[in-house]
Amino acid sequence: MSQWSESKLPPMESLSSLVDGELEASAVARACGQWRDDHETRAQWHAYHLIGDVLRSDDLATDGEHDAGFLAAFRQRLANEPVVLAPSAPSVRQAPIPVRRRSWATPMAVAAGFVAVAGVLVVTQMSGGLSLRGGQSQADLARASNVLGGTVVVAAGPASGAVASDPPVVVLNGQLIRDVRLDEYLAAHKKFGGSSAPGGPSGFLRNAAADGSAR
């Protein structure tokens, strides 16, 4: 009893708070010490948990021997586990390496973040620009191709037999550039083929899914 009188809170109350996870850090240390030293506190601790378990589910209201058996077996196996030898602290000679690595890694991470942001920006600009804005320069397109690493390929003109007045080539891979107009043309074009008509040799096969994937 004397040891409990040292604590500010009545012992059972602090234990209860500990179960609920509402105890302050300093009080937690004291309560844990108490749990370690006092058998009755441990019994109380178990009782609290049992009450909580039963309230949650009948299945958890099992006889404590099962838990004790599990714990004993667990301790036994843990004792038999080989000891993992931790590497020693870095020596003086090795010390500069992590420092240098860090100084190299940070700008890279920043750069990667920048590239990601730049990519998103350009794509957003393009999708907006295609349907809404006129006169966006080809430089924007070219920049997009660089940033996106080839996902959108832009060339000054068609590869072979290019005519100077031809528009830039935008190769769409996937749905990166969304243009509602383009979708509509596609739908109108594919509809001509019908679904089982021989619009192409692959007619119904390709057209079946073509306009489906477009949106």
Place this chain on the structure above:
Amino acid sequence: MLSRLPAVVFAFAAASASLAYGQSALTSGDPLIEARETRAWLTRIQDAANKRNFAGTVVVSAGGTVASTRIAHYCEGRDQFERIDSLDGQVRNVFRHNDVVHTVWPQRRVAVVEQRDQMSSFPGLLQAGSDRVQEFYDLKPVAVERVAGHEANVLVLRPRDKFRFGYRLWAEKATGLLLRAEVLGERGEVLESSAFSEVSIGIRSQLDSVLLPVKRLDGFRVLKPVLVPTRMEAEGWALKASVPGFQQVSCVKRPFDGAVRVVVASGAAEQALQTVYSDGLTYVSIFIEPYNAERHSRPMYTAIGATQTLMRREGDWWITVMGDVPAATLRQFANGIERKH
């Protein structure tokens, strides 16, 4: 002698097997026979698609994206029924009974009803172009392979000029149903590939799955875009230089009011003139509409899988040329368009 026998027997069996289907190997070198056999293969593929009952999952891979679709087709007497359900992205169902096509977006509660015969003289396309197919493509059966659990004849269609793409087709051996198709670029690279991942052929018709859903469109916004048949000349246009092998098969004025969009732009629908040209296998659409700085921001050339698009301004007009053909073909079409008045 004995060791040669199996080979001879095999060769004979193979030859008789292919003859049994009405297509011998195309080795005669006689253009008339080759033309007839090319047409026989293509007609067989077309007939299977129209007259057979089948259901399966089609996977299309184009331009780095993959989309799969469930397709069921039934033929009862002279009536054709079809149901196509997109399995990726937004839910979209297509129900077709002969020429009437319902496209339904259940989530947006929008349905579009279209008459296919307003568009074109289908199925006249193949008949119109079939004799020309041999002129512009070289068809060869090259192998027998297994696709989606079925034996299939592999056919290679090589273009004879640079105005079109090549194709590799897998036609089911017993019925001719197309099981797999690839569009090949100029260097033989696969631009687009579509294939059944599984398919059942000769199944029992389930017409309710096609006919009933279109009767339950209460609460849907049902759009019926009207396509007006016309002629290019009547609209003041002419194609002064066509592309070899391509003939006009359709010309309509279609509303471009974004029938598939939820928000319809205020007021009058935009009209576009759509003219379709076909070489018997593939087709090219030319869209002509008044130039509008808001909508037509920049000229461009795009490629999505095998489908190429060229858009550019011609004075007061905006021209869009689209098709599964090389860029040079689209350019030739675009350059050939002429305003008459």
